[in-house]
Amino acid sequence: MKRSVSLISLTLAAAFTLGSCGQKASDTPNALIDAIVSDAAGAEPNPSAKYVTADSDPNVDLDLTAMNSTMVYSVIYDIMVEPEKYYGQTMKVDGFFDTVTDDRLGTRYFFVVVPDAAACCSQGLEFMLDDSKSYPDDYPETAADIEVKGILDRYDEEGQTYYYIRTDELKVL
Amino acid sequence: MADLAAKLQLYFSYPFVWYALIVGLLIALCSSLLGVTLVLKRFSYIGDGLSHVAFGAMAVAGITGLTNNNYVVIPITVISAILLLRTGQNAKINGDAAIAMISVGALAVGYLLMNLFPSSANISGDVCTTLFGSTSILTLKREDVILCIVMSVIVISAFLLFYHKIFAVTFDESFMKAAGVKAGVYNLVIAVITALIIVLAMNLVGSLLISALIIFPALSAMRVFKSFRSVVICSAAVSVFCAGAGIFVSVMFGTPVGSTIVVTDIAVFFIFCIISLFTRRKAL
Numbered sequence: 001m002k003r004s005v006s007l008i009s010l011t012l013a014a015a016f017t018l019g020s021c022g023q024k025a026s027d028t029p030n031a032l033i034d035a036i037v038s039d040a041a042g043a044e045p046n047p048s049a050k051y052v053t054a055d056s057d058p059n060v061d062l063d064l065t066a067m068n069s070t071m072v073y074s075v076i077y078d079i080m081v082e083p084e085k086y087y088g089q090t091m092k093v094d095g096f097f098d099t100v101t102d103d104r105l106g107t108r109y110f111f112v113v114v115p116d117a118a119a120c121c122s123q124g125l126e127f128m129l130d131d132s133k134s135y136p137d138d139y140p141e142t143a144a145d146i147e148v149k150g151i152l153d154r155y156d157e158e159g160q161t162y163y164y165i166r167t168d169e170l171k172v173l
Numbered sequence: 174m175a176d177l178a179a180k181l182q183l184y185f186s187y188p189f190v191w192y193a194l195i196v197g198l199l200i201a202l203c204s205s206l207l208g209v210t211l212v213l214k215r216f217s218y219i220g221d222g223l224s225h226v227a228f229g230a231m232a233v234a235g236i237t238g239l240t241n242n243n244y245v246v247i248p249i250t251v252i253s254a255i256l257l258l259r260t261g262q263n264a265k266i267n268g269d270a271a272i273a274m275i276s277v278g279a280l281a282v283g284y285l286l287m288n289l290f291p292s293s294a295n296i297s298g299d300v301c302t303t304l305f306g307s308t309s310i311l312t313l314k315r316e317d318v319i320l321c322i323v324m325s326v327i328v329i330s331a332f333l334l335f336y337h338k339i340f341a342v343t344f345d346e347s348f349m350k351a352a353g354v355k356a357g358v359y360n361l362v363i364a365v366i367t368a369l370i371i372v373l374a375m376n377l378v379g380s381l382l383i384s385a386l387i388i389f390p391a392l393s394a395m396r397v398f399k400s401f402r403s404v405v406i407c408s409a410a411v412s413v414f415c416a417g418a419g420i421f422v423s424v425m426f427g428t429p430v431g432s433t434i435v436v437t438d439i440a441v442f443f444i445f446c447i448i449s450l451f452t453r454r455k456a457l
Contacts (some may be wrong), residue, residue: 055176070425071184074311078189081314121301 022069060149063088064114072114076123079152083163086152092127093163094147094173097140105157112148112165126164145173177425184424185430192318193310193430197416199325200377201386201434203370205412206332209389209405210343212361218269219257220387222276223371224380226253228303229283237288247372253279254368255361307378310420310430328366335362340401377416378431386412389438396442396449411441 042125064072076093078130079086095114111124127148129138140146150167184190204220211219227250236247257271332339341349342359349356374383394407419434 067184068425070311070423070427070430072188075187076314078187081312 023151057092057149059090060092062086062091063090064093064146069115073121073123076114076125079125079163080123083154084154087154087163088152090149090151092147092149093165094145095124097144098124098142099135099139110135112146126162127167127170128164129170129172130168140170140172147171147173180425188315189215189311189313190424192313192315193424194417194420195318196313196321196373197310197377197420197430197434198413201390201412201416202369202409203325203328203366204374204383205390205408206329206387206405207363207367207370208387208412209394209401209408210339211367211387212391212395213343215269216272217253217388218272218276218384220371220374220384221368221381222257222272223250223254223368224280224284224383225276226250227372227375228380229279229286231303232283232286232290236286242370247369250308250372251365251368252369254364257364259357276430303375303379304381305431306430309379310377324369324373328369331362331366335359345364376391378434381432382431382435385438386416389435389442390415393438393442393445396445397452407436411445412438415441 032099037145056063062075064075067075072093084137093114095112098111098113100109100111102109109126110128111126113122113124115122125148127150133139147170148167149169149171150165152163153166154161154163208317211217227246230249231242233249234242237245253275257275338349338359339353339362341354342356342363346356346360349359370387371383374386379384390408390412391404393411394404398404398407415437416434419437420430422428422437423430423433
C-alpha cells in the first residue's frame with residue numbers, strides 16, 4: 001500500500017514538474033498554496049489598514065517604522081517585486097538617505113535605503129519631494145537617517161515604469 | 174499582549190510570510206528524514222560540504238549569467254553528492270577527508286570567482302546572503318514555493334518508497350551487498366536526494382547552517398528513541414517544530430531567520446538530553 005502511494009506520489013510529482021516547465025504552472029500546487037494562504041492576505045492590497053498596532057501611525061496605510069528590520073526589508077522587497085499591490089497607499093518608512101545621478105539623462109534620484117537585520121543587504125525606495133524643493137539645500141546629507149511619509153506613485157521613463165514615494169514630509173532623525 | 178496579537182495578524186497577512194513558512198516546514202521535514210541516515214552513516218558533515226559546493230556552483234552560475242542559477246547549481250551539487258556518497262564505505266579517500274577536500278576547495282573557488290566576476294555591486298552582501306540565508310526565505314515568489322512543494326513530494330515519496338532499502342544500507346551496507354542487493358543504487362538515491370535538499374535548504378538557513386538542519390533533529394531524537402522508525406518520526410516532528418518556531422520568532426522579533434532556527438534546534442536538543450537522563454534513570 002505504502003509503495004503504491006509512493007509510486008503514485010512520484011508520478012504526480014513528475015507530472016507537476018513537467019507541467020511547471022510550461023508557461024502555466026500546475027493548478028494543484030497553486031490551489032494548495034491558496035488553501036493555506038488566506039484569501040484575505042492575497043486579495044487585500046492593503047493588509048496593514050486592518051491591523052493598527054500600538055506603535056504604528058494610524059494615518060498611514062503602511063507604517064514600516066513600526067515593524068522590525070526583518071519584516072521591513074521583506075515588505076520593501078515585496079513592494080519592489082509587486083509594486084502594483086501597494087500603488088496609491090500612504091506609507092511611512094525610515095532608513096538612510098542616498099542620492100545618485102544618471103549622467104546620461106542628467107537626472108538626480110533620491111532614495112531612502114533600508115538595511116536588513118544583518119546589515120549586509122539593503123533595499124532602497126525612491127522618493128520625490130515637490131518641485132519647489134531643490135538639492136542640496138532642501139535635502140539632508142548622504143547617509144543621514146531620515147523618515148519619509150507619502151503616497152506610492154509611479155512614473156514612466158524611457159518606456160519603463162518606476163514607483164516612488166511622492167511626499168512633502170521628509171524628517172531628518 | 175493585544176499589541177503582539179495585532180502584530181501577529183499584520184505580519185501573517187502578507188503572503189510572503191506564509192510562503193516562508195510553507196517552504197521552511199517542507200525543507201525541515203525533508204532534511205530531517207535524510208538526517209537520520211546521514212548521521213548513522215557518519216556523514217554528518219555532508220550538508221556543510223555540499224552547501225559549500227553549491228556556493229561555488231552559484232558563483233559559476235553568476236558568471237554564466239543564467240536567469241535561474243539552479244540549472245547549474247543542482248547538477249554540480251548532485252554530481253558532488255554522488256562522488257561523496259555513492260562510493261560508500263569502500264572509497265579510496267575516506268568520507269570525512271573527501272568532504273573536507275571538496276568543501277574547502279569549492280568555498281575557495283566560489284569566493285575567488287565571485288570577486289573576479291562579480292554579478293552585482295554588493296559582493297559581501299551576496300556572500301553573506303548565501304552563507305547565512307539572511308532574509309532570502311522571506312523574499313520567495315509563488316513559483317519558488319511551487320518548486321519546493323514538487324521537490325519535497327519527490328524527496329518524501331522516494332524516502333517512503335525506498336525506506337527498507339535505506340534502512341538496510343544505513344546499518345549494514347556490506348551485508349546488503351553480500352545478499353546480492355545493489356547497495357550502490359540506494360547510495361545513489363540518498364546522494365541525489367541529499368543534494369536536492371541542500372540546494373533547497375540554502376534559501377532557508379544559508380550554506381553555513383545547513384548541517385544543523387540535518388544533524389540536530391536526528392541527534393535529538395536519538396537521545397530518547399532507539400528504533401530507526403521512531404527516530405525518523407521524532408526527528409521529523411522536531412525539525413518541523415523548530416523550523417516553524419524559528420520562523421515565527423524571527424518574523425515577530427526581527428532576528429535572522431537561519432540562526433534563530435538553529436538556536437531553536439539546539440535548545441530542543443538540550444531538552445531531549447535532559448529527558449534522556451530521566452528515561453535512562455527510570456529504565457535502571
